[in-house]
Amino acid sequence: MKPIASVELGQPDGLVVVFAHGWGRTHADFLPVAELIAGQARCILFDLPGFGDTPRPDDAWDTHDYADYMRDVLAEKIGDQPYIWVGHSFGARVGLRLAAQPNSPISQLVVVAGAGVKLPRSLWQQLRGQLRSVQFRRKKAQAADQTQIIELEKIYGSADYIHSREIGMRDIFLQTVKEDQSNDVGRIIAPTHLIYGAKDTATPPAEGRVLHARIPNSVYIECPAFDHLSILTRGRHQIANVLKDILTEART
Numbered sequence: 001m002k003p004i005a006s007v008e009l010g011q012p013d014g015l016v017v018v019f020a021h022g023w024g025r026t027h028a029d030f031l032p033v034a035e036l037i038a039g040q041a042r043c044i045l046f047d048l049p050g051f052g053d054t055p056r057p058d059d060a061w062d063t064h065d066y067a068d069y070m071r072d073v074l075a076e077k078i079g080d081q082p083y084i085w086v087g088h089s090f091g092a093r094v095g096l097r098l099a100a101q102p103n104s105p106i107s108q109l110v111v112v113a114g115a116g117v118k119l120p121r122s123l124w125q126q127l128r129g130q131l132r133s134v135q136f137r138r139k140k141a142q143a144a145d146q147t148q149i150i151e152l153e154k155i156y157g158s159a160d161y162i163h164s165r166e167i168g169m170r171d172i173f174l175q176t177v178k179e180d181q182s183n184d185v186g187r188i189i190a191p192t193h194l195i196y197g198a199k200d201t202a203t204p205p206a207e208g209r210v211l212h213a214r215i216p217n218s219v220y221i222e223c224p225a226f227d228h229l230s231i232l233t234r235g236r237h238q239i240a241n242v243l244k245d246i247l248t249e250a251r252t
Contacts, residue, residue, distance in 0.1 A: 004047065004048075005052055006027070006046045006047070007027055008045075014041040015251075016081060017041045017043050019033070019034060019043065020048060020085065021088055025090075026051055027045035029232050030045050031045065032232065033232070036236065036240035037243050040248075041084075044077070056168060061172050062175040063096075067094050067095075080105070086239070087114060088112040089203055092112060093114065093181070096111065099192070104189075108193075108250075109188065110246075111192060111208070116180075116185070117180060118180040160173065185215050189217065193242050194221065195221045195231065196221070198226070200226070202227075208222070
């Protein structure tokens with residue numbers, strides 16, 4: 001097993017809370033939240049493989065691979081004790097996979113701006129997407145060099161798609177972004193909190209509402225003032241309050 005970078009804070013003998021960041025991010029995103037609950041828990045913040053100080057996988061992993069890897073990492077680190085998983089965006093995708101596994105070690109799942117399900121698109125949206133895809137492929141085939149291809153990607157691709165080339169993770173990005181966990185999340189038995197910013201355009205609240213409808217024991221929370229990243233900074237107390245309630249209930 002390749003080494004994985006992590007940071008710990010809080011109570012060494014406390015309930016374990018695992019933090020998993022979003023695409024192209026690092027453990028640092030969750031430090032403001034972890035600091036707010038450090039008096040009540042053992043907080044473990046990871047750099048997922050391919051991000052921060054953790055090397056990328058040798059192969060083009062999907063979220064199944066990430067979930068299996070993280071399950072093994074945590075079994076080695078903390079044994080067979082259950083843990084609370086807090087995932088933002090991509091980290092939530094991985095958490096959803098892990099929580100849906102048989103005999104999952106996740107006791108509580110907190111999804112923050114979580115991706116992983118496909119939203120229905122109108123016929124116009126489908127046609128527009130297909131047209132842009134055709135235009136991109138045609139112009140890419142006509143490009144004279146890599147510089148022109150990169151410029152085309154900036155026009156036609158999402159921010160994460162563009163960034164995935166820069167960090168050498170394009171193959172993994174393409175593997176994970178095409179996934180749809182809609183038919184799998186119904187197997188999650190862990191109590192689940194779904195926290196979304198109303199101003200989030202990267203993973204809009206509609207995705208959270210789909211997950212809420214499909215995960216049996218789930219609570220949906222929408223925060224009107226925050227977007228995809230500010231939910232972690234200015235909105236950190238929203239996440240911390242949910243975790244404090246979970247930790248308090250677990251001790252009673």
